[in-house]
Amino acid sequence: MTDDGSGATAQLGLAGQEAVALDRLTRELAGAWRGFRRARPGQPALDDALRSLVARPLPEHGVQLAAALDDAIQVLDRSIAQARPRFFGFVGGSGLETAVLAEALAASFDINLASWSAAASELERQAIRWLGDFIGFPASDGHFTSGGTVSTLTALAAARERALPGSRRAGLAGARVAVYASAEAHGSVVRATELLGAGADALRLLPQRPDRGVDPGAVADAIAADRAAGVVPLAVVATAGTTLTGAIDPLDRLADLAAEHGIWLHVDGAYGAPAASTAAAGPLFAGLERADSVSVDAHKWLFVPKACGALLVRDAGALPSCFAHAKPYMAEADDEPHAVDRTLEYSRPFRALKLWMAFRVHGAAAFRAAIERNLAQARLLYRLVSAEPDLRPVAGPPKLSVMPFQHLPAGGGDVDAHNAALVRRLQEEGHVWVTSAVIDGAVAIRPCFVNYRTTDDDVRALVDTTRGAAVAVGA
Numbered sequence: 001m002t003d004d005g006s007g008a009t010a011q012l013g014l015a016g017q018e019a020v021a022l023d024r025l026t027r028e029l030a031g032a033w034r035g036f037r038r039a040r041p042g043q044p045a046l047d048d049a050l051r052s053l054v055a056r057p058l059p060e061h062g063v064q065l066a067a068a069l070d071d072a073i074q075v076l077d078r079s080i081a082q083a084r085p086r087f088f089g090f091v092g093g094s095g096l097e098t099a100v101l102a103e104a105l106a107a108s109f110d111i112n113l114a115s116w117s118a119a120a121s122e123l124e125r126q127a128i129r130w131l132g133d134f135i136g137f138p139a140s141d142g143h144f145t146s147g148g149t150v151s152t153l154t155a156l157a158a159a160r161e162r163a164l165p166g167s168r169r170a171g172l173a174g175a176r177v178a179v180y181a182s183a184e185a186h187g188s189v190v191r192a193t194e195l196l197g198a199g200a201d202a203l204r205l206l207p208q209r210p211d212r213g214v215d216p217g218a219v220a221d222a223i224a225a226d227r228a229a230g231v232v233p234l235a236v237v238a239t240a241g242t243t244l245t246g247a248i249d250p251l252d253r254l255a256d257l258a259a260e261h262g263i264w265l266h267v268d269g270a271y272g273a274p275a276a277s278t279a280a281a282g283p284l285f286a287g288l289e290r291a292d293s294v295s296v297d298a299h300k301w302l303f304v305p306k307a308c309g310a311l312l313v314r315d316a317g318a319l320p321s322c323f324a325h326a327k328p329y330m331a332e333a334d335d336e337p338h339a340v341d342r343t344l345e346y347s348r349p350f351r352a353l354k355l356w357m358a359f360r361v362h363g364a365a366a367f368r369a370a371i372e373r374n375l376a377q378a379r380l381l382y383r384l385v386s387a388e389p390d391l392r393p394v395a396g397p398p399k400l401s402v403m404p405f406q407h408l409p410a411g412g413g414d415v416d417a418h419n420a421a422l423v424r425r426l427q428e429e430g431h432v433w434v435t436s437a438v439i440d441g442a443v444a445i446r447p448c449f450v451n452y453r454t455t456d457d458d459v460r461a462l463v464d465t466t467r468g469a470a471v472a473v474g475a
């Protein structure tokens with residue numbers, strides 16, 4: 001807190017300036033939140049001043065808080081903020097205000113959920129129950145994670161231990177194993193299979209039906225072929241909302257298969273599972289309730305800031321049998337087991353508070369309504385794109401809120417190269433933020449609607465801006 005270079009008063013803490021600091025922060029947050037209500041004209045450039053700020057060496061002595069806040073705000077303002085209503089790239093976020101407040105509180109108390117933490121541990125259980133109720137999954141156990149990647153890795157570790165009891169100690173010991181998923185499954189499923197020692201070749205990425213859900217016949221055939229060859233099936237990973245197109249695997253059929261063969265069924269609902277709560281999309285998730293585990297990222301379609309993943313598990317014994325271990329540095333409490341005996345992560349922040357606070361303040365109905373709006377926005381984009389001769393949807397009508405499309409250049413030519421150039425141009429302009437994706441070999445513009453601030457006008461602006469940028473890239 002001193003900038004005189006002498007180090008004489010060097011200290012930590014706010015030294016009585018808490019109220020001033022909070023007053024400043026309150027104004028900054030309110031300004032940012034006001035700014036997020038509308039799209040801004042473009043993305044500010046990274047100027048020399050900012051580049052020199054982020055090139056500075058470690059300071060030996062500090063500056064005034066106000067100066068550091070000014071710098072931090074410059075950095076944030078020049079970053080790609082997913083909270084803005086026209087951020088349509090990847091699977092974005094919203095930074096829901098109520099959850100931001102909860103995040104500040106949780107960070108201040110700095111509760112560590114590795115060990116039993118009294119009320120915070122109870123609240124985490126409640127938030128997991130609420131999340132299970134919201135999506136329609138009977139969670140006997142579960143916890144908050146950094147996101148879908150860690151949730152799926154955790155679930156597959158439990159699946160491995162169930163399929164090969166003792167493998168957590170002995171390793172795979174030469175056993176050949178397999179995991180089954182759609183060809184459109186997220187890369188985190190590949191990563192989990194690699195990290196669990198099965199090797200990426202053990203992941204059977206199976207063909208899809210015309211609706212892009214995995215073909216259950218192909219899954220059944222792969223399981224049968226593996227069994228006949230002495231390969232042990234570890235898990236079926238169904239995706240409920242693929243990142244690429246929002247496709248939903250046939251959960252009921254996969255649950256039948258998993259039950260028939262005694263295989264763990266994990267549902268990767270990191271993006272899509274919240275839509276199971278809606279009237280419009282709910283029926284697509286039939287069978288979700290029969291899974292062994294489900295991952296849901298509240299930092300995606302439940303709007304709270306990153307990171308707030310969750311893993312929900314049916315069998316309360318599954319995670320402890322995979323993760324519990326003796327540790328001399330943590331006294332065991334028989335009546336209140338430490339969470340780390342059910343989790344992959346050790347130190348874990350109190351992520352549950354964000355979702356709990358958001359559900360408590362807004363209620364489940366407000367979440368369902370916001371998700372329904374995003375679903376309707378994807379359908380609106382489909383209609384707008386279908387109505388224009390120079391635009392075409394790439395993956396049919398949207399199942400959820402991903403709606404990939406292509407622009408067709410007037411003079412014909414290389415449509416893929418044109419769409420790749422178009423996305424680069426749109427990102428340079430920064431009026432809307434989209435990312436590209438390769439779908440069945442075709443380069444597409446791939447917007448995804450998961451922001452409660454996005455309006456129908458923002459969707460219309462995406463179409464108009466895309467057509468304007470197409471002119472600029474010479475279509």
Ligand SMILES: Cc1ncc(COP(=O)(O)O)c(C=O)c1O
Pocket residue numbers: 091146147148149150186188239241242243268269270271272297309
């Ligand atoms: C379907 C799906 N699964 C898993 C993930 C990975 O989630 P995270 O980035 O939270 O680890 C994503 C991320 O977009 C996703 O869309």
